Amino acid sequence: MNIKIKGSMLPSGERGKVTADPLNSPTLPSRYYTDESIYRQEMTHIHRKAWTYIGHVGDVPETGYYFTDTVGEQPIVVVRGGDDVVRCFYNVCPHRGHQLLEGAGKLKAKGISCPYHAWMFHLDGRLGVARLTEHVKDFDKSQFGLKEIRIAFAAGLIFATLDPDANDFADEMEGFVENIEHFLPAAKDFIVAERLHYDIKANWKTVVDNFSEAYHIPICHPQLSKVLEQEMEELKAERRWTFNRFKSKEGFPGFELTPGSPYYAWQAWPHFCALSLPGSNNLIVLRMAPDGVGRCAERVDIYTPKGEEDNPKLGAVRDLFMHMFNIEDIAIVESVQRGLASMGYDQGRYICDKEDSWFTEYQLHWLHMQVLEALGDAA
Ligand code: FES
Numbered sequence: 001m002n003i004k005i006k007g008s009m010l011p012s013g014e015r016g017k018v019t020a021d022p023l024n025s026p027t028l029p030s031r032y033y034t035d036e037s038i039y040r041q042e043m044t045h046i047h048r049k050a051w052t053y054i055g056h057v058g059d060v061p062e063t064g065y066y067f068t069d070t071v072g073e074q075p076i077v078v079v080r081g082g083d084d085v086v087r088c089f090y091n092v093c094p095h096r097g098h099q100l101l102e103g104a105g106k107l108k109a110k111g112i113s114c115p116y117h118a119w120m121f122h123l124d125g126r127l128g129v130a131r132l133t134e135h136v137k138d139f140d141k142s143q144f145g146l147k148e149i150r151i152a153f154a155a156g157l158i159f160a161t162l163d164p165d166a167n168d169f170a171d172e173m174e175g176f177v178e179n180i181e182h183f184l185p186a187a188k189d190f191i192v193a194e195r196l197h198y199d200i201k202a203n204w205k206t207v208v209d210n211f212s213e214a215y216h217i218p219i220c221h222p223q224l225s226k227v228l229e230q231e232m233e234e235l236k237a238e239r240r241w242t243f244n245r246f247k248s249k250e251g252f253p254g255f256e257l258t259p260g261s262p263y264y265a266w267q268a269w270p271h272f273c274a275l276s277l278p279g280s281n282n283l284i285v286l287r288m289a290p291d292g293v294g295r296c297a298e299r300v301d302i303y304t305p306k307g308e309e310d311n312p313k314l315g316a317v318r319d320l321f322m323h324m325f326n327i328e329d330i331a332i333v334e335s336v337q338r339g340l341a342s343m344g345y346d347q348g349r350y351i352c353d354k355e356d357s358w359f360t361e362y363q364l365h366w367l368h369m370q371v372l373e374a375l376g377d378a379a
């Protein structure tokens with residue numbers, strides 16, 4: 001997996017030092033999930049540096065469409081310009097700092113107008129109209145455009161980084177786009193069928209950890225186990241992303257499947273988790289944005305080809321996933337978060353098999369090594 005880690009980056013807890021060998025390592029000490037100062041370090045070294053999933057080009061289909069989001073606790077806005085280029089900016093007015101836009105939709109005017117004193121910005125970020133500034137000494141309009149944020153596209157999905165010096169997305173995530181496009185060739189033309197928000201009482205890693213392992217699936221998701229075969233067809237664990245391919249069983253009433261239908265799971269550093277479940281053409285992306293040390297703003301985006309939003313098979317996937325699978329997972333992670341704060345718990349063990357499969361806790365260790373690498377000696 002090629003993670004650059006030194007001994008001094010590996011923390012110790014009550015069961016000893018975390019190591020780069022999952023079969024010979026205690027898990028990440030619980031303070032990594034509860035300590036405010038480690039959370040602040042993560043904000044600096046992870047969430048404000050990494051390439052982070054924010055949405056899909058289908059959210060900004062034409063000039064003037066925009067959506068807002070938060071990356072590393074920073075409000076951002078994505079907008080499609082008159083030149084058809086999709087750009088991302090800090091969602092803040094350079095005059096006195098008012099937030100420019102809220103929510104998502106299509107702008108009524110040709111530009112972005114600040115609600116405070118009505119400075120108007122072109123969709124490429126340049127300042128257009130700024131009332132009375134002709135009297136202001138040395139006022140240079142070109143110095144008051146919106147501050148741009150780097151974005152990259154992956155099979156229609158949009159990723160952003162707040163770090164101007166970050167490696168290019170294509171280098172960091174080598175092979176990721178090709179992998180999604182190979183298995184979901186229509187993904188770049190998908191639209192959002194549904195977008196759901198969950199305020200979870202757990203650290204962002206507690207929620208991503210749970211996605212990273214299927215060791216719990218037969219126990220905690222008995223209905224899902226009836227649909228999905230537990231035998232892995234393919235596993236890829238690259239530096240910043242992983243891919244797992246599986247086969248389905250026959251399903252259960254309302255969710256009939258051809259046995260052997262493929263389904264896929266992707267994970268990308270730091271908190272992009274995605275599934276394409278059998279039965280319909282879908283991509284379900286979960287994004288576990290940190291919202292304080294003990295809270296996570298999970299967003300679930302269900303993508304499908306245009307015209308298939310009302311396909312009953314997509315409805316079956318959504319019901320299985322949202323009303324069962326994800327609800328079960330939220331109860332689990334909130335319980336684990338309470339446990340991580342317990343004086344009776346600090347570290348466990350990573351349970352792995354010889355294939356390092358998703359049905360064990362191999363990817364949990366993969367994720368934790370990235371956390372430690374990113375924090376360096378800071379935590
Ligand atoms: S803060 Fe935006 S115009 Fe004044």
Ligand SMILES: [Fe+2]
Pocket residue numbers: 210216217220221325328329
């Ligand atoms: Fe689960």
